[in-house]
Amino acid sequence: MVTLAEVARHAGVSASTVSYVLSGKRPISDPTRRRVRASIDQLGYQPHAGARALASSRSRIIALMVPLRTDMYVPVMLEIAVAVATTARTHGYDVLLLTGEEGPSALRRVTGSGLAEAVILMDVQLDDGRLPLLRGAAPPAVLVGLPADPAGLNCVDLDFAAAGALCVDHLAGLGHREIAVVGGSPGVYARHTGFAERTLGGLRERAARRGVGLLHRPCDGSHDAVAGVLARILDERPAVSAFVVQNETAVEPLLALLRRTGRAVPEDVSVVAVCPEAVAERASVPLTSVAIPAQELGRRAVERLFARLTGADGPDATGVELLAPVLTVRASSGPPQGRALTG
Amino acid sequence: MVTLAEVARHAGVSASTVSYVLSGKRPISDPTRRRVRASIDQLGYQPHAGARALASSRSRIIALMVPLRTDMYVPVMLEIAVAVATTARTHGYDVLLLTGEEGPSALRRVTGSGLAEAVILMDVQLDDGRLPLLRGAAPPAVLVGLPADPAGLNCVDLDFAAAGALCVDHLAGLGHREIAVVGGSPGVYARHTGFAERTLGGLRERAARRGVGLLHRPCDGSHDAVAGVLARILDERPAVSAFVVQNETAVEPLLALLRRTGRAVPEDVSVVAVCPEAVAERASVPLTSVAIPAQELGRRAVERLFARLTGADGPDATGVELLAPVLTVRASSGPPQGRALTG
DNA sequence: TTGAAAGCGCTAACAT
DNA sequence: ATGTTAGCGCTTTCAA
Numbered sequence A, B: 001m002v003t004l005a006e007v008a009r010h011a012g013v014s015a016s017t018v019s020y021v022l023s024g025k026r027p028i029s030d031p032t033r034r035r036v037r038a039s040i041d042q043l044g045y046q047p048h049a050g051a052r053a054l055a056s057s058r059s060r061i062i063a064l065m066v067p068l069r070t071d072m073y074v075p076v077m078l079e080i081a082v083a084v085a086t087t088a089r090t091h092g093y094d095v096l097l098l099t100g101e102e103g104p105s106a107l108r109r110v111t112g113s114g115l116a117e118a119v120i121l122m123d124v125q126l127d128d129g130r131l132p133l134l135r136g137a138a139p140p141a142v143l144v145g146l147p148a149d150p151a152g153l154n155c156v157d158l159d160f161a162a163a164g165a166l167c168v169d170h171l172a173g174l175g176h177r178e179i180a181v182v183g184g185s186p187g188v189y190a191r192h193t194g195f196a197e198r199t200l201g202g203l204r205e206r207a208a209r210r211g212v213g214l215l216h217r218p219c220d221g222s223h224d225a226v227a228g229v230l231a232r233i234l235d236e237r238p239a240v241s242a243f244v245v246q247n248e249t250a251v252e253p254l255l256a257l258l259r260r261t262g263r264a265v266p267e268d269v270s271v272v273a274v275c276p277e278a279v280a281e282r283a284s285v286p287l288t289s290v291a292i293p294a295q296e297l298g299r300r301a302v303e304r305l306f307a308r309l310t311g312a313d314g315p316d317a318t319g320v321e322l323l324a325p326v327l328t329v330r331a332s333s334g335p336p337q338g339r340a341l342t343g
Numbered sequence C: 001t002t003g004a005a006a007g008c009g010c011t012a013a014c015a016t
Numbered sequence D: 001a002t003g004t005t006a007g008c009g010c011t012t013t014c015a016a
Helices: A004-011 A015-023 A030-043 A049-056 A074-090 A105-112 A160-174 A186-190 A194-210 A223-236 A248-260 A277-282 A294-309 B004-011 B015-023 B030-043 B049-056 B074-090 B105-112 B160-174 B186-190 B194-210 B223-236 B248-260 B277-282 B294-309
Strands: A061-066 A094-099 A118-121 A141-144 A154-158 A178-182 A213-217 A242-245 A270-275 A288-291 A319-323 B061-066 B094-099 B118-121 B141-144 B154-158 B178-182 B213-217 B242-245 B270-275 B288-291 B319-323
Touching (some): A049 B049, A061 A074, A074 B094, A094 A105, A154 A160, A160 A270, A270 A277, B004 B015, B004 B030, B074 B094, B094 B105, B154 B160, B154 B194, B160 B242, B160 B288, B178 B223, B223 B248, B242 B248, B248 B270, B277 B288
Parallel strands (some): A118 A141, A154 A319, A178 A213, A178 A242, A242 A270, B141 B154, B178 B213
């Protein structure tokens, strides 16, 4: 293994000079810098990560905790994770992958051992068991998601309430008066994963304000479940002329069932989804949708973390950042035709 | 920060004794061990990861490189990654997440700096740019996937050729004589991602051996693409009575299109998929399928890595491990009814 | 603008 | 069964 000392000898300078060439923490004359750089290249020197972490108390690693459970739309998780990793690299950091399995103690472990300098948590629940470890002075952390009480925490998420409101605005603007919501799987609500409830809140509030009827049914993504929920909705509210879907796996079953029962989209019923762009674009009817900006979420989480690490916002910058939802109109929504759904 | 030296002082022993209590690398008397343990707990001591890595030349970290691209079934990727992370933890290791973005040099970086002791590569292609770095003495590595020339490499994958053969056996056994294959997206073939070609090889070989007709069409998962491919197949081979699908995103569109054109599954046509169990179980018709054992792949990759790291198989154990495919019969396959597909 | 040297916290000989 | 001690490779004062 090539060490810094060898580089120094090869370049005819002291170890500290090599170190400073690398870190840029003090001015180095141009000729010296050149010689050192040349030696580094020639010898193929790579600084030892552990030695660096020991001497500087900075590991240049952040930990990313992903959920074990997988009843959220999984590709979003991976996309966020990848965005976190690539963004971290642009700051010279690497990402350690933690799963929920070890529980909150994993945070303590990687953080207490100096393995990771900071933490990003995905799929945060309204009342998350990991939160107590993060209040106050604890390790720098950013949450992707919004807990019930974000006081003293650093959070990034899509503004799901605004997303719900946006869906209602779009549909009400087209003239729809009765909207049905095919929600996330019951498990999502049971766990109080914030996003589902926040979307629903936004839907309800805006529907009430605009005098539009709103019927909500949780639904897991299986074909049978969607069929059941759809039947109930049609039975209880025959006047429903539009659907909002938050469960991506329910999208195709819903479209298939509507087709099969002779309901044309968007002529007879409109469908609006809250889902990743990729899902909306590739659906059997391209969906009018509010995008879930996975990459942006990952990116922003890392940026906020580094804002804290570098003290740009003050050492304990805290607060909530909600990304504004964007609704893209595609082929699945249009004005109601006045035909009753059951017609 | 609590150091080992403080623990030693608190317990009234030397630093090395504390170290050996922790590592178990030499016998310690029961009373001493107890005292040390107590001090560790009381002081909340956690060994410094960097110091450990420096002194021992072992970081206890393995790197996992996931592809940036995402035209494979993404949930499988995440499931493998999570399985890798949890399995690594059972060996006391953590996992560093690398994306393809940095290219092969990322391997050099994490490995050359001593950050990671070993590497697991996902989504390996037949002729992968990362392979040259891994031949010979290079850092211990395991590939999930099978390159064209696995000589000197350590690989784990599903035996996709056998999976293809299994599908043909199942369908031919039911009496089908003409089978159509709805393959992966054209991009998968263009990149020579091994699994698609190997499945196809297995399908062809077995079909030829059993005298069954086989028609293969690549297909991305969009509804329109599936519709086009299906139309072509029906046009070219009206006698087709069974489909094998390897592209998970094409499953629902295919089922929907078959329904829409009045073809009952499995009465009129059988469908067999190569896909994760979750997809097969939740399809609108539960699918007879060969499972993609994501967890098992991740687990085996890690186990093989540690077999190498600990020298259990000799320091440069190498070779290919192909997991035997398992076909589960569900509702989507049955004997042909003798009605022509176009009937 | 550069060097010398003292650690960072731990492991692993080498002693006893 | 336990203690002593010399590094591991780097960062960062303190000096010049």
